[in-house]
Amino acid sequence: MSDKQKTLKEEVSLCGIGLHTGHEVTLTIKPAKENTGFVFVRTDLEGTPHVEADVNYVTTTERGTTLEKLGVKIHTCEHVLAALVGCDVDNAILELNSAEPPIMDGSSIFFVEAIEKAGIVEQNANREYLVIREVLNYVEPSTGSEITIIPSDTYEVTTMVDFGTKVLGTQNATMKDISEFKEEISSARTFSFLHELEMLLDAGLIKGGDISNAIVYVDKELTPETAEKLKKAFNKEEVSIRPNGILDNLNLNYPNEAARHKLLDVIGDLALVGVKLKGKVIANKPGHFVNTQFAKKLNRQWKLQKKKNVPDIDIHKEPVFDINGIMRLMPHRPPFLLIDKVLELSDSHVVGLKNVTMNEPFFVGHFPKEPVMPGVLQVEALAQTGGILVLASVPDPENYSTYFIKIDKVKFKKKVVPGDTMVFKIELITPIRRGIVHMQGFGYVGDSVVVEAELMAQVAKNNPD
Structure with missing residues (x-):
């Protein structure tokens, strides 16, 4: 199944009234380039200022989520953002001639129908995800609100609401997959208590x-x-x-419409994280404040992941090459073969893995009382992983070898010790030309970068016997 970014096929407009401003407004949702995300544009203001759907621009959460950038505000952004996420869109420009999208019927269904009318097209760039590896949560003690995310292969959301009133009581709602959004969630309308x-x-x-x-x-x-x-x-x-x-x-559209609308709000507010999520969200008495505080926490997690460039890899999946496949490509042999399997391989990148054990021969002499993998061997392992990228591209790899020309910008950031599993990611900096390969390499243990370097190598044909 394709996992490319998506945008609208053509632009589409809706007109209505802003709930809190009371102003007539036209919202035009337009296609956007890859990696744009969601961006609001105020066409009624000089210079048509842009406000990105970024949780760091949230200023108030009273009766809706408000974004503000350099004095330019967007009120009640969550319903249209939920519709975009629910329609599996990644990139869109949202032009407004007022400070607030139209409230329509208080749900997301009109936005969903407009997006479907415009059509959705696949783009060339791959999607990125914040993949949840461990439980994260946020608690607001004053209200008892709590929101948690746990590991999951898909984006799931469950909401539980209890406002301590007999008229509403306790309600729950669940979305198992984003494909359920239109039919199960999008037509749930906003609600209020009479007081x-x-x-x-x-x-x-x-x-x-x-x-x-x-x-x-x-x-x-x-x-x-x-x-x-x-x-x-x-x-x-x-x-x-x-x-x-x-x-x-x-x-009522549903007996539990209040819980479903709270789920809709969670999706819209978490769109402000700025990346698609793979995790199960469990929200107890959610509201815009707790939603956006949690979104800020996830956004920090995403920025940290991006900074570290940690690859989203299942180290237990079927490898592209096991050790026998590697030895068919590479001339190296134990004890100097420093990668155990290849997990990913494309024309421009490769991901390899090494299990570091106390049986490694270098531990005998390298700090034997406190064994540490030598940095030079970590760089060699990076280079061998890069060699796989190169040799897998030629029809007769057994007749070629790769040789170092240059190593630059090497950094060692953390000790590697027995019991660690190292993941190596190599990407081409420039296309291979005349047998010269320029690569950027990172080595990871868990979510931490332990080594990084720029490598340059030459691919040469072996001398015949």
């Missing part, structure tokens, strides 16, 4: 509301005074309470 809604109206913070774009759970007495406020705000002649405890003029 919250009344406070927002009194404070003038909900100017684009409509009784059809938010579920209102009635958690207090609907007094004549409150009813008048609601009739005026929603331009309705009458408001009343349904038997299930919500305001009239709206039917």
Whole structure:
């Protein structure tokens, strides 16, 4: 199955009202180049400033997630971001002529349908993932909110909500795979409690509301005074309470619609991490604050992973070459053959592995009381891995060898000791020309870089016997 980045085939526009600003707004979602991510563009402001969907630009999370960059704001960004993630899109430009996307019906379904109408196309660049290797979580003690992510081969989300009210009770929702988003999650609408809604109206913070774009759970007495406020705000002649405890003029799409909408919000807020996730998210009483705090934690994890350039490798998968395959390609033999298997191989990169054991002959004389793998042999192992990249490209590798010409920018960052498993990643810096190979190599133990170097080698035909 292809795992390339995707964008829209053509642009598409939606018009509506911003929930909190009350302003009419047109949102145009446009195709974007590879590795763009999601970028908001304010066409109503001088210079059409850009605001990237980056969690580090989050400023407020009251009743929605707000981004701000150099004084330019984007309010309530989470619903359209959830739609993009739910439609499996990686790159998009979102042009707005106001500070807030249209609220539509308070869900993501209108955005999903617009994206599907525009069509989705595959791009050339491969996707990147933040692959969760260990449990990470964030807890907000004041509210009891907690969000956790655990290792998983896919992106899963489970939400649990309990607001301590009889009218809503305890609800759960689960999305096992992002392919379920459209049918199971996207039409879940935003909701509020009557006491919250009344406070927002009194404070003038909900100017684009409509009784059809938010579920209102009635958690207090609907007094004549409150009813008048609601009739005026929603331009309705009458408001009343349904038997299930919500305001009239709206039917629930799902019995657990509140939990599903909270799941939608989690997906939209975690889109701000800036990379696709492979992990199972479990959110207990989630909200925009806890979601975005957790997104910041994941973003830091992603930046650290990018900085280290740690390859996403399953060291237990079927190798491209086992030790016998390596010896068919390479002239080296034990004890100077320093890689055990090759895990990945393409025209421009190779990933190899070495299990470091106390049986290595060099440990006999190299700090025998505190055995450490010699740095020069770590560089040699990098070079041998690079040799695989080169020799696998020729039809008769047994007739060729690779020889060092230059080693540059070598750094040793951590001791390598018996029991370590070293993973070597080599990438071409420039294409192979006239038998000259220029490579960048990294050696890892776990998530740590232990050695790195630039290597230059020459591929030469062996002298005949």
